[in-house]
Amino acid sequence: MTQDVRVAVFRPDDERLADAVELLDSLGAEPIADPMLEVRPTGNAPEDGEYVILTSKTGVELAADTGWDPGSATVCAIGDSTADALRDHGYEVDVVPEEFSSAGLVEALEAEVEGKPVEVARSDHGSAVLTDGLADAGAVVNETVLYELVRPADSGDSATAAADGEIEAALFTSSLTVEHFLAAAEERGVREEAIGGLNEAIVGTIGEPTRETAEAEGIEVDVVPEIADFEKLACEVVEEAAPTYHE
Structure with missing residues (x-):
């Protein structure tokens, strides 16, 4: 049911990103891994x-x-x-x-x-x-x-994908991931298009502060789990995105 739902994920390029990709794979989604944070x-x-x-x-x-x-x-x-x-x-x-x-x-x-x-x-x-x-x-x-x-120098493929309508969902895990996503989009000259693409997708944020940051920038947020937990965020977003994608 959920296969081929393309989900952008922005976690740092360490075990957190690897775990996120593994989780999304297990849910039948296609991860678009684009780290927006470097420690x-x-x-x-x-x-x-x-x-x-x-x-x-x-x-x-x-x-x-x-x-x-x-x-x-x-x-x-x-x-x-x-x-x-x-x-x-x-x-x-x-x-x-x-x-x-x-x-x-x-x-x-x-x-x-x-x-x-x-x-x-x-x-x-x-x-x-x-x-x-x-x-x-x-x-x-x-x-x-x-x-x-800091934002990795090569980040931003997900912004281009969003601008091109090539993602069905996105998982923001902090206000900084939102800010860095938009900075990468701006750098590539697709900021407004990327926001538009996100607004055609299912956007999840891990908590209310991240939601507020996203919405202040014009990004519509569809999912905020009751508990600030990445697995819950991913599961709820994929569940929300899959029926939309396969209608």
């Missing part, structure tokens, strides 16, 4: 704090590579995948918010962080919702950049 480690380790927050599996892996020891800090993960990565590296996880987002973390911690040092260790494109929210709750916030996220 450049800074070599920094999380600094000390009574609370230490990690917001991605990548951040956990890079922190672990530095030999980071949280000591007696309360270790917080933004969601289950980050928490799983922490446990896989031998760290205990004390806090995972009900809502896997920056706003969810603020809600989980705001009643207990007043006057306390909170370390936020993440990429250079982390949301201000987290740091500002914790500061507003009275925390003494420090942010350490563990890695930079």
Whole structure:
């Protein structure tokens, strides 16, 4: 039923992209792999704090590579995948918010962080919702950049494909993937055409912030899973796209 549904996926060119391609293959879809994020480690380790927050599996892996020891800090993960990565590296996880987002973390911690040092260790494109929210709750916030996220120089084939009407679905996993997709489209001179192509396809975003970024740029979003999980995103988008494609 779903065979030949062409799905653009923008994850970094590591095991995340390989896993995404494997998942889409298993769903009978045809992946169009176009990494929109490249990870450049800074070599920094999380600094000390009574609370230490990690917001991605990548951040956990890079922190672990530095030999980071949280000591007696309360270790917080933004969601289950980050928490799983922490446990896989031998760290205990004390806090995972009900809502896997920056706003969810603020809600989980705001009643207990007043006057306390909170370390936020993440990429250079982390949301201000987290740091500002914790500061507003009275925390003494420090942010350490563990890695930079840049757009690969050869990215953009998916933008051309979208402009040519050659995709049925797209999976955006962060606001930055949306921004980099549009930058690649602009670079190729097909920005408006690519947006038009997306609006004829099924577009999924992994959460509300990504949806808001996409819609602010004129991209219509069809699917946002209740849980910010890539597998759920992919499954729901392919399920939505397949009947449309085969009508």
